Amino acid sequence: MGNTLEGKAVLVTGASSGIGRATALALSEAGARVAVGARRADRLKALTEDAPGEMLALDLDVTDPESVRDAVAATVARFAALDVLVNNAGVMLSGPILGADTAEWTRMVETNLLGSMYAVHAALPHLLASRGAVVQISSTSGRTASAASGVYAATKFGVNAFAEALRQEVTAQGVRVVVIEPGFVATELASHLTDPAMRAAARTMADSMRTLRAEDVAAAVRYALTQPEHVAVNEILIRPTDQT
Numbered sequence: 001m002g003n004t005l006e007g008k009a010v011l012v013t014g015a016s017s018g019i020g021r022a023t024a025l026a027l028s029e030a031g032a033r034v035a036v037g038a039r040r041a042d043r044l045k046a047l048t049e050d051a052p053g054e055m056l057a058l059d060l061d062v063t064d065p066e067s068v069r070d071a072v073a074a075t076v077a078r079f080a081a082l083d084v085l086v087n088n089a090g091v092m093l094s095g096p097i098l099g100a101d102t103a104e105w106t107r108m109v110e111t112n113l114l115g116s117m118y119a120v121h122a123a124l125p126h127l128l129a130s131r132g133a134v135v136q137i138s139s140t141s142g143r144t145a146s147a148a149s150g151v152y153a154a155t156k157f158g159v160n161a162f163a164e165a166l167r168q169e170v171t172a173q174g175v176r177v178v179v180i181e182p183g184f185v186a187t188e189l190a191s192h193l194t195d196p197a198m199r200a201a202a203r204t205m206a207d208s209m210r211t212l213r214a215e216d217v218a219a220a221v222r223y224a225l226t227q228p229e230h231v232a233v234n235e236i237l238i239r240p241t242d243q244t
């Protein structure tokens with residue numbers, strides 16, 4: 001894969017809102033053919049109608065390995081290749097460890113960590129054939145853990161670890177691995193928090209700063225994917241200027 005996205009085949013997971021949606025649009029604008037996967041089909045349909053280029057909507061639940069395999073197969077069936085996987089689907093159900101609902105832990109691990117691993121597993125043969133790229137949407141929480149974000153941070157540390165192992169396994173075959181670590185982005189992510197104190201903290205944080213917009217993260221993804229072939233942008237840490 002060279003430094004242009006023109007005609008490239010891309011799959012973005014979790015593209016029905018936020019960073020995934022903005023990334024799908026940015027890559028479509030750059031000339032890529034983009035398959036967009038998520039569970040909310042109505043959102044994906046609206047996205048394909050807004051897209052500047054060819055876009056394919058796919059029913060996708062990343063917690064289900066068969067659904068992930070089907071989405072990769074449908075992308076390759078439509079575009080005859082897969083050049084880029086953007087592993088973005090994720091949930092953040094923060095809260096303290098004491099008294100936590102462990103079903104929320106399971107959901108985070110299955111979505112953020114296992115889901116992104118399933119996607120790499122299914123996509124890798126195609127990415128090796130195209131000398132393509134994997135973009136992992138991690139987080140600042142993949143670098144630093146903090147109170148009440150233990151499990152979310154564990155999933156993102158896991159994403160970073162898996163990405164580094166993947167990088168070492170495929171770099172000789174020309175596949176590039178990119179980890180993006182955003183700070184606070186204004187999206188629907190915090191709307192799924194069930195702990196009232198966590199919801200209030202997220203609101204206070206959002207009100208206290210000029211947050212990143214999903215489009216800012218999408219621009220970072222586009223930057224990494226449009227470098228010359230000999231340049232691997234392996235990691236981008238991107239925070240709101242106002243975030244300490």
Ligand code: NDP
Binds near residue numbers: 038041
């Ligand atoms: P959103 O809630 O707006 O988007 C999350 C996306 O993930 C949705 O499209 C959702 O689609 C999808 N998703 C969730 N569960 C599944 C599933 N089981 N299968 C398929 N898709 C799923 O939040 P963001 O855009 O903020 O989040 C995107 C990524 O960015 C996440 O990995 C998040 O951890 C990361 N991130 C976000 C930050 C922020 O401050 N917002 C900061 C750092 C990282 P649907 O529900 O339709 O399936």
